[in-house]
Amino acid sequence: MKKLIEITLGILTAIGGFVDIGDLVANAESGARFKMALAWVVVVGVIGICLFAEMAGRVAAVSQRPVFSLVRERLGAKVALANLGASFFINFLTLAAEIAGVALALELASSVNYLLWIPLVAFAVWLVIWRVRFSTMEKVFGLLGLCLLVFAVALWRFGPDWGALLSNAAHPTVPSGEGHPTYFYFAIALFGAAMTPYEVFFFSSGAIEEKWTKKDLVVERMNVYIGFPLGGLLSLALMALCSVILAPRGITVSTLSQATLPTVVVMGKLGLAVLLVGIFAATFGAALETGFSAGYTVAQYLGWQWGKFVRPKEAPRFHLVVLVSIIMGAFLVLTTIDPIKVTEYSIVLAAAALPLTYFPILVVANDPSYMGEHVNGRVTNALASIYLGILLIVSVATIPLMILTKAGS
Amino acid sequence: MAGQKMDAGLDILDVQIVDKDGRMSGVVDDLDFSWDEETGAPYVSSILSGPEALGTRLGGRIGLWMASVHARLHDREDPGPAKISIGVVKKISNHVEITVSREDLDISRSPDWARDTIISKIPGADRAVE
């Protein structure tokens, strides 16, 4: 049981990364429009994030260097500053959207307009970062997020033709009425969501917050190999659920409440209640992840003290960056801008910036002056080299596809 | 130790500095060389850290802005970059470890605005959660 509790960092990171507000809608939408034709992207994404999160966590445990320090050390001050600008901006957009996402979940539960919830949610996110222990936070939001397993339960209760689902996933075809560019745009959005960089910022810094060392490498790997596949499983379950319930009826998804529809159809009110707890935990978790990451990235680039393992007074600039980001994020979504559109754009923009974050991780994970005997093995390197190629292609293809498809519409 | 070699850009530039109590105290933004009077060879005399050093290195509009932030934080007209003498360096590895406390460093010579004006006024700023 103790070992099981130690993997909550991985679970929180993955749930906040895979099934946050934008992904809930993106997964549901791709299921409703493309059935299981995009399932392979989630699998490719899960393998990719497992590879690089494992490296980032191992580097953190062995050398005590978090990801954005590596970015600065290996890319130099200038290129790292460009990466900081892009990563911070994307992360900020996601933070704002997640604050709205928590508020939307509360609206579904209470029928009180989400705009009224935003200030309260923003305050709660800040308060958790300010006052709650890192390990307590992981456990509460990581484990509550597991309520999203209701997607899998609903799918099982519905009793779909599993053979047809599997064969649809294994032989992806673009449905008539959808163009190839739109299909690939969705593929990039799902891939970007799986590999969104705030996951490695948070996971590697969290490893240092948790004071992991070489001795914890087994726990580190368990976190990665259980947490991220679990996140991927939740994405796939939602996608499948929408493909068997919404797609045949021609219903498409553009809001959070539409994404909850299939679960309600199968599981009724109780299912909805469990689902709302799960969505609340996942979006709140993602807000924490991005709130922390705002502080981590800036502080690590500039060498400021960061982290919850010291008194806030000892890390004042870190806490100031977090505080200001949350306040600005809340103001951004109070303008009634559509938070789901905001995350969809931020995920796709993130895809364009991915190589700048993952390349330095790969370099340092191979450098014996940091890692000693814990450098990457051959299999990891072979896979990571292939993924680096994929990341480069994705980053080049992203912006043109976004313009060509008018962002998938 | 004597005769040991390293590549400055690869092994020390942009590396995290950690003080005697293990607290993060900036990044190696640049190195400063002095000239040996006998041999005429340049040697590393100090580490430069902080907005002046980083701004100068980055150049351009962002660099100028950083340097101006640095100047505004100081009373003196031309405060120069914050320096850490190589003499207080204990070890250069994944971190640069120094033998003094970060409060005694040049980078701490201006008051910490974020701490004094905002963070220390919020209840709980002085308590660690663990």
Added chain:
Amino acid sequence: MRLSDLLHSEVYDQDGVSVGHVHDVRLVRDGPVIGSFGATFSIDGLIVGKGSFGSRLGFDRAAMKGPWVLKALFNRLHASSRFVPWDFVAAVEERKILISRAAKELHEPKALDLNGREEA
């Protein structure tokens, strides 16, 4: 003089031919004794090359083995790198360094091992 005054400067040989840009500065621990650090580092020489990623990544460390695709790529990129012993440096100007030898007299830089020794 700062490290950043040297990095990325263009290096010209005695005939005014460009040798490339400064990719890194090799230091050796044989300088004057300063404080508790002991003997400080002085400049051993410049690592100069053509075409660069902007900063060095460590693939020319002797002990860094993989991934082989990147190792091969950067070995190729750095095959034309040259080491300029500091004694050869005649003048350091704004973003420009002049040396007192011909480019063809220069050799490839030696890789360092994890203890900071040059490989034979």
